[in-house]
Amino acid sequence: MKFRSVFDIIGPVMVGPSSSHTAGAARIGLVARHLFQTEPERADIHLYGSFAKTYQGHGTDVALVGGILGFDTHDTRIPEAIKLAEERGIKVTFIEEEDEHDHPNTVKIRLGKGKEQMELMGISIGGGKVEVKELNGFKLRLSGNHPxxxxxxxxxxxxxxxxxxxxxxxxxxxxxxxxxxxxxxxxxxxxxxxxxxxxxxxxxxxxxxxxxxxxxxxxx
Incomplete structure (x- = not known):
């Protein structure tokens, strides 16, 4: 196997414990924040598959919220992200879904502020890498790992x-x-x-x- 960089071997710089469930989740949240372009007033987070089953134990919940707050994967504030979101007046709701998707680490994030709303579907594919599969009803394939x-x-x-x-x-x-x-x-x-x-x-x-x-x- 040919590796393009050291990153491909050792994974991302991150707040643990898991590159898929923590670093990948934080990156999906951060992509959502970038696309929404402002801090939301509310965030509805729908979790599927493995994410739905283990999101609290693996830190997926705080990682997703940390990304939504604008924190990168290595930000030491991630473990306190839910508390920080509450302090900022952001209403965060987690919904455990039973529907199955092609990938077990799937999340749908719906951000809102006033009348503005955005919906994003993303997956964490391992090693901190992600793909955005849907944005406001548009099907797409966006890695979130490149400009x-x-x-x-x-x-x-x-x-x-x-x-x-x-x-x-x-x-x-x-x-x-x-x-x-x-x-x-x-x-x-x-x-x-x-x-x-x-x-x-x-x-x-x-x-x-x-x-x-x-x-x-x-x-x-």
Missing amino acids: AILVVHNDRYGAIASVSALLAENEINIGHMEVSRKDKGKEALMVIEVDQNVDEELLAEIGTLASIEKVTKIHD
């Missing part, structure tokens, strides 16, 4: 090409890209994993392109 841009847009001719061209003009290399839509001609979502961080100026410029409704980013 990424998420672009909500109208399903119109040229929207994808214009975003790709602007990234190329700024010498941003695309490592992975996929597009999901709910229906032809309706709202669609571009997920673009890139090789380097994208600054706010370029992000704002993407937002001015025709047919683009919203742009967010995740930085590794």
Whole structure:
């Protein structure tokens, strides 16, 4: 087996006890926080499979909440995350689901603030690595381990090409890209994993392109 880095052998720097149940859970929570773009007032956390059975003993609960608070996997505040969320006025609810999913370490996070709401489905695949499988009803495959841009847009001719061209003009290399839509001609979502961080100026410029409704980013 060929390893790309020491990380692939020893796993992530993290607050234990488990790379899958703790570090992976914290990263899923952190991705949710990045995408929501602000601190939520409420967080409903639906746990499936192994997560539902062992989330308290393995620290999955505090890891998910820690990520939602903006803590990285190595943050020493993670064990106190639920208490800290309560102090910040965030209502956290855990729901143990009986439904089975393809992966045992599956969680659905629903964040809300006022009328704003976001729903994310993620899995922890081991070694602290994760995949986001669904976002607000859009099917996708987002690792959360690389810088990424998420672009909500109208399903119109040229929207994808214009975003790709602007990234190329700024010498941003695309490592992975996929597009999901709910229906032809309706709202669609571009997920673009890139090789380097994208600054706010370029992000704002993407937002001015025709047919683009919203742009967010995740930085590794």
